[in-house]
Amino acid sequence: MTSIADRLSGPSAAAAPTPAAETVAAASTAAAGITAAPAAAAPAKAASPAITFPAVGERELRLDLFRGLALWLIFIDHLPPNLLTWFTIRNYGFSDATEIFIFISGYTAAFVYGRAMQDAGFIVATARILRRVWQIYVAHVFLFTIFLAEISYVATSFENPLYTEEMGIMDFLKQPDVTIVQALILRFRPVNMDVLPLYIVLMLFLPLILWLMRWRPDVTLGLSVVLYAVTWELDLYLTAYPNGFWAFNPFAWQLLFVFGAWCALGGAQRMARIINSPITLGLCVAYLVAAFCVTLTWYIPQLGHLMPRRIEQWMYPIDKTDLDVLRFAHFLALAALTVHYLRKDWPLLKSPWLRPLIVCGQHSLEIFCLGVFLAFAGHFVLAEVSGGAMMHAVISLCGILVMWGVASLISWYKREADKGAARKGVRSNADLAGGG
């Protein structure tokens, strides 16, 4: 089993859960040493022992790192396949960057808004969550507008007889009224624009999830698993426009989100022993290796005959829409190994080499949207300037550089803005929630 989180709060907080009321620590970016003191001083006798918030002091860079990584990988996966595609994890196993993104989003959202719920109550926390949902929604609509412009251009300028059939997909442009309204109610989503609607729906239910988590975290996780199972059993889904269904089924993907939230709210600590047991680690490694071998047969078809037919029939298709159990398990195995081997105090986390990833992960909503836009732009450039493999790789690299640049710019701005705010003694940690 897993979590990026077991070591989130550091060893001292794990030993003595910090009562949630001590969130004052949020006021400073203090070093871990300072936050460890109250944790040791006050063993948990607080009102709600079920939930513990790790001390805030230091930002968990591993979350930022992997969210940044997920953003880069999503961007690369959205471009036509090229050299860099070989670096994306979906080539080496069942799960891909989407799993990482949704899990970390659940984790950070629960972390930030769970604390808000503890401090300010259900209503205020809900209001803050809804404000966040609104931001994501606006971002989605903004991206849709750009997408519409690009598609309209292609539809009017592209008439290759080879693709007469495929161009029929542009027919929706003949009914802009319907299309735009359907996009506004999240039913019309072009390919590559599926993650934000999923995220919007998951965030809408976050107040409920957090409220349940405060009551009984394990029961909440259990309910989530039940919903997942029911989804598979009864084939629940949301329909899309003009036909079809949501490419990421929220009824299934909520499992990852809720699991992330559960980990953030103390589940990870309780699981630490399981995660670190050699048996678990061995199983994880075995599963990852097996998954890797299976993926090899996709890319080297000559190996296909080595796969037993019976396993193939049982395994395929590995369903992304409904978050196949194999994918979920693959993510868990990856996460467990990551958390075990990549410690919170890993020195490289502070090195300039990982800085680009971390800084992107810290502004995930902005960078995610930018990534989707850059993927559109990349498609567009590739279409206009025909280029070979090199051109593809160059475009991917440029996109990543732009993401890094913009993230750094936002960081700089936030730092400057925070300097002003710090004088008044206010510091919001909403950026930790990051939209991620």
Next chain:
Amino acid sequence: MKSVSWLRFGIAALAISLAASARAEDAPQNCEVPAYLLTTESSLPKVADAVKNARTLDILVVGSRSSSIVSTSDAAAYPARLQAALKDKLPAVTVNLTVELQPKKTAEEIAGNLVKLVEGKRPNLVIWQTGTVDAMRSIDPDEFRQAVDDGVATLQKAGADVVLMNLQYSPRTETLISVPPYVDNMRVVAQQRDIPLFDRFAIMRQWNEQGDFDLFNPTHGVELAKQVHDCLGRALSKFIIDAAHLGPAQQN
């Protein structure tokens, strides 16, 4: 002064584009397909049988709009090119080929219709090109798989070998049509039914990446489409000959 240099530039550009188009027209298009895309573990016993014993091969192509360029009786589209290539490679065999275009029909709609299509024709081989319409309408991939599976079963029951052909690689519509679920599910059916799958998607993508064809090209002309279909027809002929294990002996 300025206008002169523009003129010169225009002439140079014209010359270059003329040279480029001339090159595209005369030399036979280079469209190598890596061997792994043209090999299959599944075989085509009925095709082998027809070629060895009857010396005639009846092929039926069932496809959507992308199995043609302009119209059904299209000598430049891949079915006709396949026929020509097979005749070329199997000179002693009579190759008959008919095309049943079913534009805008999903796999499910076609599967229900297949009995009628093969009736009377009794083809040895049916090449079923499908997936595009389903992908464009975002049909539930599970239902799509079921429909393809039913269709293949029908064809096999009717005594024909089946080759599945998947979607075209269409980079311009990549952000609009989600192709992978349909490609994957066709592969699953091919595996389960033990029939060859002609991976048109991977092959065309390969061509685009190798630079054989620029499939992003917004050309209005029909030349590119003709070349691509010619190459597809030839690749398909190799694929079929390989899957039917037609050695050099039968080829003469």
